[in-house]
Amino acid sequence: MHDDTEAFARAVAANAGGLLTVPAGRCVLSDTIVISKPIKIEGVGLGSQIYGRNDKTLFLLKEVKGVVMRDLYLGSASSAAGVSLIELDRSHHNEISGVTMLGGYYGVHLAGALLNTFNGLRSGVNIRGFFAPVSEGNHYWVFAERRDPYAANANTFIAPALEGGKNGVYVRDQPRASCTGCLRGGEGSVTIVGGTIEGVRGGTALTLDRTFLASNITGVHFEANTQDVAIIDSANVRLTSITSLGGPGGSGDGGIRVTGLNGGQFVRNIQISDSVVQQFFAEPNVRRLQLQNIVTDLQCTSPDNGALAPFITPPAPFDPSVVYANIGHNCT
Known part of the structure; x- marks a missing residue:
């Protein structure tokens, strides 16, 4: 298989600050393309298919602002730990x-990355058509975490279509390295x-783990996932106009879970409203929780046709x- 790494790296360097057009065709990379200056x-x-054939991240945006990437099909032969299609x-x-x-x-690794916008980010599981063998072992379509001094904050996803894989979007934080003894302090x-996260098997479609700054999830469809939403030791989360159907066929298994250490004592200010939620579970120490305008039991299987258990717990x-x-x- 040919190797386009050197030519692609030269093109990125030559077009820094301008436009690099990737025509229809096959591009094979054996090493990471590092982007450290603004470029489109x-x-x-x-x-426009770009393929990573080794255990290497495909594109690394390194301490840069103003990069635009559009209308590309990215694939990798590797699912080795740490390999990303795009790392920021x-x-x-x-x-x-x-x-x-x-x-x-x-798929996308946000490491201390802020204020980035993702429009129409898709998985290719139900699209296929890639020219080379691609790994089936994707662990996270999007993984966001702290890389000091920054947490992964205020990133926006508009109408993602993430299907298959082991986890959908996972956002986590932890106290700064300088915060000795802190129990929380994450951002x-x-x-x-909009959009959908579905068919995630073995993990969770959306996880918020030790997040604190306000997160807003609106109009997202969750279906046929092992777990739809996990909110763990997190605060200030709003889910509105979502559909959470849980497991295959809308079974409800693995709907929305609000949990954490010591029965969820660090979980506060969670609101779920104007939504279809087939199954919901919250631990007893969760506070300032609001469930409003929720439809559940879509198959009307409750024996008394009215009790919320076992769909809403407690x-x-x-x-x-x-x-x-x-x-x-x-x-x-």
């Missing part, structure tokens, strides 16, 4: 649009508007700061 890399869509290392204010992903351990946040408010309002079955 634009393909023509699914025909402390890189901010970048735009990724119309990119399709297959393979890699991470971390994400905004997702089935009634367990603390004065917990609000359950207008929660009901999809039944007569």
Whole structure:
């Protein structure tokens, strides 16, 4: 198989600050393309196929702002730990649009990356058509974490279509290295508007782990996942107008879980409203939880056609700061 690494790296360097057009065709890389200056890399869509044949990250945005990547089909032969299709290392204010992903351990790895926008990010599981064998072992389509001094904050995903793989979007944080003895102190946040995360088997479609800054998930469809949403030791999360169907066939197994250490004592300010939620579970130390305008039990399987258990656990408010309002079955 031919190797285009050197030519591609030269083209990136030559077009720094300008436009690099990737025509329809096959591009094979054996090493990482490092981008450290603003550049626009634009393909023509699914025909612009860039393939990583080794255990190497495909594109590394290194402490850079203003990069635009559009209309590319990225694939990797490797699912080795740490291999990314796109890694943003402390890189901010970048735009990724119309990119399709297959393979890699991470699709997108946000390492201390802030204020980036992803428009129409897709997995290629149900698209296929890649010219070379691509790994089937993707662990995370999107993984966001702290890389000191920055948490992964305020990244926005518009209408993602992430299907298959082991985990969908995973955002986590932890105290700064200088915060000796801190139990929390993480920041971390994400905004997702529209789209779907489905068919994630073995992991979770959306995980917020020790995040604190406000996260907003609106209009997202979750279906046929081992777990739809996990909120773990996180605060200030709003899910609105979502559909959470849980396992295959809308079984509800693995819907939304709000959990954490010591029964969720660090979990606060969680709101789920105006949504279809086939199954919900919260631990007893969660506070300032709101469930409002929720439809559950889509198959009307409850024996008494009205009790919320086992779909909402616990089935009634367990603390004065917990609000359950207008929660009901999809039944007569």
